[in-house]
Amino acid sequence: MNRSRPSTQGVDLIVRGLRKSFVGQEVLKGIDFAVRPGEIFVIMGPSGSGKSVLLKHLIGLETPDAGEILVNGDHISKPETAAKYRMALVFQSGALLNSLTVGENVGLYLAEHQLKSPEEIERIVGEKLADVGLNDVLHKMPSELSGGMKKRAAIARALVIDPQLILYDEPTSELDPVSAVVIGNEILDLQRRIGVTSIVVSHDRDLAFGVADRIAVIGEGRILTIGTPEEVKNFQDPLVQSFLNADFHREK
């Protein structure tokens, strides 16, 4: 396909000493890592370990109790940073606006910032929805979509921003294996085409080891290990190993 795309450059991201507590419960207990421009960085960890909270910090939706987050050297807490870089978060729940159609949701960024004409927005929206394998949903309301379709529409909405940094919260958690592969390939494709920096939170081991340049495993509010998929697989730590190798036991 020969689509003209503005060339974007992924940004780098540095997290130092990030801590966050909610009413007496310390969720993040000092998180440090750095993501290189154009990298696909996967964060894995058990349910409730603070992955979604971490992502919200990375895009500036939560303010940390301590520590700092730098995007290309700019503090995320400064209002200018949000305007300077194009960043997108695909929420775990999708978080589509329920009062708008799917098409309006996906085109919302362009329409609100008046970046394109309505006809062009319609074209781009159709294109992005097709990218994530959604057809004929343009005029449906989000409540008429299945969980997996909502997730894919949310990904399309993030793609429309033409992001320099894209954060996915469990992009494949409600998808069938085929759609999961489509999304995984789209994550890879996006990085190849426009060099976007991607951070993917997922429990999906196939996805994680399929797309990751590096993987971080977090548990109990700390980073247990960071490394290439190979390094993480061979990391001898009972918590990490039990998470990566969890399997069913069935009597023969």
Next chain:
Amino acid sequence: MFKNIGEIMLLFWRTLLALPQTWRQRQKVYDQFFEIGNASLLMVCVLSFFIGGVIALNFGPALVERSLASAVGGVVGLAIAKELAPVMMAILIAGRIGSAMAAEIGSMAVYQEVDALRTMNINPVHYLVLPRILAIAFALPLLVVFSVLVGWFGGAVVANYNHAMDIPFRVFFANLKDIVELKDVANGVFKSFCFALIIGTVSCHQGLTTIGGPRGIGRSVTKAVVNSIVLIVIFDYLLTRLLLK
């Protein structure tokens, strides 16, 4: 409730700063405006007619007894224009529209839709709050003008057909015209404009700060309505005092 007053004032200030965005958001202002009209016009009509009627019923016979029948139109006219139409309509709109605003924005906050807007660099004050406050600030004063007219009519009808009064329409309206000045109606309309700002700001603030699930939304709706009404009654006194010259 008063610990939030600072936050509410801050939201109001931010909305004022967002005023230059009005032209951009005009479609949403229209939509909200017509929604308010649709949702409340019939209720305003019925409520105002009966308020006018009951005021005539309460004061009329007492005045007639003291051979002040000619004053009934003025008393009913003034009471409605200066006090009852603005306050009752504001309370009605707080219940009908303020609750809807708090519920809608509250559910958006709970289901992370507001967060999603922020990640798209769309300011929730521009996108959600400004259109609603502008729409209600236009709509409520208009509804109050309408309510005053219907209320006067209701008062006249009751004064005419109630046997304790039997005041002809002509006499009722002649006296009303004598006593009620345009300034009195303008006072009431101005008060309702202030009430509209209170309802809009309080309800949007309550919506944006909603936490928890469906129960949190319910709590926000209740608080939005109750706090709006309390503030309306307090400001009613203050504004009336201020406008008294």
